[in-house]
Amino acid sequence: MSTISRRQFLATAALSLGTMGLVACGGASSGDTGTDTAADAAAEYTLVNEGKLTCISNLYFPPFESMDETTGEPVGFDIDVSKALAEHMGLEVNWLPSQAFDSLVPTIKAGGTADIAIAGMTITDARKAEVDMSDPYVDSNQSVVTKVGSEDTLDTLNAEGKKIAVQAGTTGADWATENLPNATIVPLDDIISAMNGVLTGSYDGLVTDLPVAGYQIKNSFTDLQILEPIPTGEQYGIAVSKDNPGLTAAINQALADMEADGTMAAIETEWFGAEV
Ligand code: GLN
Secondary structure (H helix, E strand, C coil), X not given: CCCCCHHHXXXXXXXXXXXXXXXXXXXXXXXXXXXXXXHHHHHHCCCCCCCEEEEECCCXXXXXXXXXXXXXXXXCHHHHHHHHHHHHCCCEEEECCCCCHHHXXXXXXXXXXXXXXXXXXXXXXXXXXXXXXXCCCEEEEEEEEEECCCCCCHHHHCCCCCEEEEECCCHHHHHHHHHCXXXXXXEECCHXXXXXXXXXXXXXXXXXXXXXXXXXXXXXXXXXXXXXXXXEEEEECCEEXXXXXXXXXXXXXXXXXXXXXXXHHHHHHHHHCCCC
């Protein structure tokens, strides 16, 4: 019926409708015959804890990952994806405490602590040099965020004396460094601190992933605004050790199965409203 893929359509729709810029990726394994299942691949990989898919993330990146205020348990889009991945692989999910975003790839590379990092993590060449990244499961973009009432533009933010908060080690930090070279880029541990800092006037703006900015402005930080969506065309993937290629294959199979059986669409609806 359509000459463009669902993903292309969604990416375009998300941008043109001014929605949060999030779409689930489909069709990565469209050539799959359906004979393999994620569980079939189980014998071909190692796990840190037997029978468990042990996951790490930085849990300050809602709605992809955060901590439930009352239970302290991890919640979010990626947490639901991790549960569904484990289920499709015949495993239980095991979440470790939050750690700094820029320590996730080194931890997976070192091995022995966790099987996967799932953290709204953009697939980049630099990361692929350190770890394996799964097939993409979400399309994303960047955004520049300011306080409601701020008269700053991208041009005025790119000036000496302007402070732009970012999360250390992220693609948003890279974008800010490249595109706002005259401003002072301030790397922080997490993007919630950056949002609070823009609210209180410590920073003139921040750069973060568009779906996170959109969700937070809608639900918690109503005095912040998206100054400018930045169409970087990023895709999120799951980081796995290069020593464990069977696990990457099993994750990719499970992601394809989850796309085909509606699991991914259900998680998308749960965290981002009606399926696009
Ligand atoms: N997607 C961005 C990156 O990979 C930000 C991820 C995050 O802050 N959790 O760098």
